[in-house]
Amino acid sequence: MxxxxxxxxxxxxxxxxxxxxxxxxxxxxxxxxxxxxxxxGLNGTWELVGFYNYKDNVVLDSFSNNTISRQIKMYTDSKVMWCKLLKTDSIEFFGYGSYNYNDDGLTEVLEFGSAFMNEIIEEQQEFNFKLELSEDRFEQIEIDEDGNKIYSENYKRVE
CATH class of the missing domain: 1.20.5 (Single alpha-helices involved in coiled-coils or other helix-helix interfaces)
Incomplete structure (x- = not known):
């Protein structure tokens, strides 16, 4: 037993x-x-799909990007480059530089760009955003001096 x-x-x-x-x-x-x-993380190719406008940190309105232009952003381990195709204008529009990010912030420091962007870069090289990142989407959100959301560009992962 x-x-x-x-x-x-x-x-x-x-x-x-x-x-x-x-x-x-x-x-x-x-x-x-x-x-x-x-x-x-951000490594890869992203396409701009739309925008949000905020009021009191709440989305006030949103609109799609597909009727206005087409914009692509590419991130490597340390570099960023974006280009924009305006359907109504053949003027070049791009920027190149470095970036870093953490859980909730994205900083891009542009080194050079198209003629129009070089004028902006002369005044301001560093661009800081609040970052909301998931596997296949991210939002880079402009924040005012009080920390309130103003505007966002919304991207989806292409590759």
């Missing part, structure tokens, strides 16, 4: 340990997927 109890106990321990390993493996896979998303 004690032999049967011993075998049954060993079988239960074995089954229990298999379930525990399966649960740990599943948790590890989920953690790796989340880490991969976080590691990816």
């Amino acid at each position: 004690s032999y049967k109890i011993l075998v049954l106990s060993l079988a239960m321990v074995f089954i229990s340990s298999c379930k525990e390993q399966d649960q740990k493996a599943t948790e590890n896979i989920e953690t790796e997927e989340i880490s991969e998303i976080n590691k990816k």
